[in-house]
Amino acid sequence: MTWLEMLAVFGAGIAAGCINTIVGSGTLITFPVLLAFGLPPVTANVSNTIGLVPGGVSGVIGYRKELAGQRTRLLKLGSASLIGGITGAVLLLRLPAEAFKAIVPVLIIAALILVMVQPRLARWVKQRRETNNVAPPAHGGPILFAGIFAAGVYGGYFGAAQGVLLMGLLGVFVHEDIQRLNGVKNVLGLIVNAVSAVIFMIVATVDWRAAALIAVGSIIGGQLGATVGRKMPATVLRGVIVVVGAIAVVRLLMT
Numbered sequence: 523m524t525w526l527e528m529l530a531v532f533g534a535g536i537a538a539g540c541i542n543t544i545v546g547s548g549t550l551i552t553f554p555v556l557l558a559f560g561l562p563p564v565t566a567n568v569s570n571t572i573g574l575v576p577g578g579v580s581g582v583i584g585y586r587k588e589l590a591g592q593r594t595r596l597l598k599l600g601s602a603s604l605i606g607g608i609t610g611a612v613l614l615l616r617l618p619a620e621a622f623k624a625i626v627p628v629l630i631i632a633a634l635i636l637v638m639v640q641p642r643l644a645r646w647v648k649q650r651r652e653t654n655n656v657a658p659p660a661h662g663g664p665i666l667f668a669g670i671f672a673a674g675v676y677g678g679y680f681g682a683a684q685g686v687l688l689m690g691l692l693g694v695f696v697h698e699d700i701q702r703l704n705g706v707k708n709v710l711g712l713i714v715n716a717v718s719a720v721i722f723m724i725v726a727t728v729d730w731r732a733a734a735l736i737a738v739g740s741i742i743g744g745q746l747g748a749t750v751g752r753k754m755p756a757t758v759l760r761g762v763i764v765v766v767g768a769i770a771v772v773r774l775l776m777t
Contacts, residue, residue: 523731527559531732535739536746539577543584543708543747544754546685548574550769552736553682561729567614568726571681572719573733577740578712584748588705595696596706600713602667606674607714611721614679627775632690638764662695669695670710677714684711701752 523531534555538548549570556566582589589596669691677684688707689700696703722728 523559528731528735531555531559531735532739535573535577535736536743537739538574538736539580539740539743540747540750541743542574542577542685542711542740543581543744544704544751546688546707546711547683547769548577548740548743549680549682556729556732559732561732564614565727565729566732567680568722569729569733570736571715572722572728573736574681574740575712575715575719576737577744578708578715580741580744581708581748582705582712584745585701585705585708585752588699588702588752589709592702592706596709599662599667599670599706599710602670603674603677603710603713604717606671606676607678607717608721610675610678610680610714611718612678613675614718615721615726635690662692666691666695674710674714677711678718681715681718684714701754704751 531552534552538552540548541551542548552570552573553566556570557563561569670688673684673687673691676687685707688710689703692698692703692706693700696706
């Protein structure tokens, strides 16, 4: 890489770290940049995943206040993300890149619909439980666990807009403030990226220079994202999620 190319990758890392902390989908910035500079797709995906892990840590630290009192929830849902992330990483190394191409936009669109209708749907679910005198599961129940696992599989395989999927699921099945859910989303996304990165470092080809540039940039971006995201009203944050998710669908359909 030239100095200008390295600067571009570093800048993409900052932007991705910021977006990942607020919404998710930072991969849609860094991944195309790495491809543009000549990295093979799988190597670019692997290097990008490894590089974004420090940014995920940075974002989680930025949201540490919102994570207070959610330890049990994180342990339960985190186990689903862990298993899903391992599965997705193995699939990336075993399956052709086209395997998920058709389903990825569908998953993101479904997540966007969930995000948009989440307040109404959550109220409906709550009313149904009250009518039937059924206590809500403390942490979303088995349906959410299965959904988090599926999002982890997707995140381990590619990862773009994983945050949109997670926020759509969490918003429907967990009755909690959206900022606290965003903190949970950051932890779950970090788990998926981290376990995938460990696997990739052992068995895959990594461009360590690209990964390092993204890592440093994403750490800065993670703190910027936490500062901005924590101040967003729920409706604004939901709107940002929808816009970024829609852009993700368009970008993926055009590739």
